[in-house]
Amino acid sequence: MARAYNFSPGPAALPEPVLRQAQADMLEFGDAGASVVEISHRGPEFLEVARRTEADLRTLLSIPDDYAVIFTAGGATTIQALLPLNFAAAGQPVDYVLTGHWGKTAMKQAASGCDARIAASSEAGGFRDLPSRSAWMLSAGAAYVHVTANETIHGVEWREIPDAGNAPLIADFSSSIASEPLDVSRFGAIYAGAQKNLGPVGIATLIVRRDLLECAGQPRAPVFDYRAQLEAESMLNTPPTWNWYMLGLTVKWMLDEGGVAEFAVRNARKAALLYAAIDGSGGFYRNEVAVAARSRMNVPFFLHDAALDAAFLSEAKQAGLVGLKGHRVLGGMRASIYNAMPEAGVQALTDFMREFQKAHG
Structure with missing residues (x-):
């Protein structure tokens, strides 16, 4: 069978060496005597996968030590809904810069948990350009400013990190993470669904400055609390182990390349x-x-x-x-x-x- 060139936006093409390694490990993983999708997430084999994946991701993205790395199920859209619950007080404004469909989605997901405001938008022009920074209307006391680093549908991308003023900048990097060097320290948090540049659908990663995790946020179940997830090493509940393992293989491939x-x-x-x-x-x-x-x-x-x-x-x-x-x-x-x-x-x-x-x- 000849593999086609796959230009899908996500789930997207995975590196062939990653797929071949996953194919080999599907039946039996190392010395575990079982498939990688069968072994316990609490067992030593998978705990080593999780540890190595975080270490490799930190190396790949040059993540500073004062940033935590959390792996989550549910994709970027779930993170969008949980951002205000974790990082904004009840009624506190949160600013959104809209540059396409996914920026609007991010704001829609967050709206039930905060006073979500449009700081700038390029919708009037069909999302064919980025709003000029001079036109942004930032809110006093905003919990954070949210941007979408790359709009998968409309095909626009921030080529320079915008200035968010006094509030932390949080960015959805789902479709451009690890595509070029990035100064993570310019952000309060970045997040990404894996299914475009990091691995398969079904897992996402949140890279967040540790001091932001000290925000009281709003009442939420422990499973939606990023402090609790970090304390549990992203295993407060059973994680999507296969997806996590595939993400690790993809990150390792990028380092090797x-x-x-x-x-x-x-x-x-x-x-x-x-x-x-x-x-x-x-x-x-x-x-x-x-x-x-x-x-x-x-x-x-x-x-x-x-x-x-x-x-x-x-x-x-x-x-x-x-x-x-x-x-x-x-x-x-x-x-x-x-x-x-x-x-x-x-x-x-x-x-x-x-x-x-x-x-x-």
């Missing part, structure tokens, strides 16, 4: 190649995002005639290129080119795009 500095170079080349193919098509393809705000991870694009969309997707699949259908919010096409997407895959896509244009232009 050269770490975030190497992936920054690769990702810049991949994005430049794809945007050049779009911009150089004479209008056959178009990307509507402001050039300075273009995402390196998710590239939405449109054909000049939407009637060609079905043919494009069908012929792309025949060429071994899958996962290119755009999100229903925007339509068109979208190529997600996360760390696991090799440069050869982007080259194959751009070659196909040129051939398709010759045949249908």
Whole structure:
């Protein structure tokens, strides 16, 4: 069986070496005498997986010692709902900078637990650009300011860390974490669902400055309390062990490949190649995002005639290129080119795009 180049936005492509290692460990994990999905999360074999995964993630992202790392089930959306319960007092304002669909989702999830306010939004322009920092209207006494580092659907990305003023900056890095070096110390917390750059769906990670965990927050069950989760080493309840193990394999693969500095170079080349193919098509393809705000991870694009969309997707699949259908919010096409997407895959896509244009232009 020949594997296709998978441009899906998430669940997304995983590195083939990771999949092969997981395949081997599925039946029997080390000397455990059982599959990695069967062993106890309290047993020595899995506790070593958990310890090594955190250590490797700290190395990969250069996480300072004064930041805690928590692994959670439920994905980034669950974290979005729990942020105000852990870090905001009842009625305290929380500021959201909206740059796309997932920023709006983050605010919606948090709204029941705080006074969620829009500090800035680019929605009036169709989320094709980032709001100017000078236009932000930050609230006095805000518990934190929330941004979405990269919008998976609309294809916009913060290329510089914005200034959040006096409040801690919290960012959803689900679709761009570990894609380039990041100064974690600029944030109160960052979080990410794993299913784009870190591993499979079903697990997320929260990297939070330890002093923020001292916030009283609001009444919540222990399972929703990040202080309790940290104290229990992310095992207050039975964690998604397979997903955690896969996340660990993916992080180890990234380290072996050269770490975030190497992936920054690769990702810049991949994005430049794809945007050049779009911009150089004479209008056959178009990307509507402001050039300075273009995402390196998710590239939405449109054909000049939407009637060609079905043919494009069908012929792309025949060429071994899958996962290119755009999100229903925007339509068109979208190529997600996360760390696991090799440069050869982007080259194959751009070659196909040129051939398709010759045949249908």
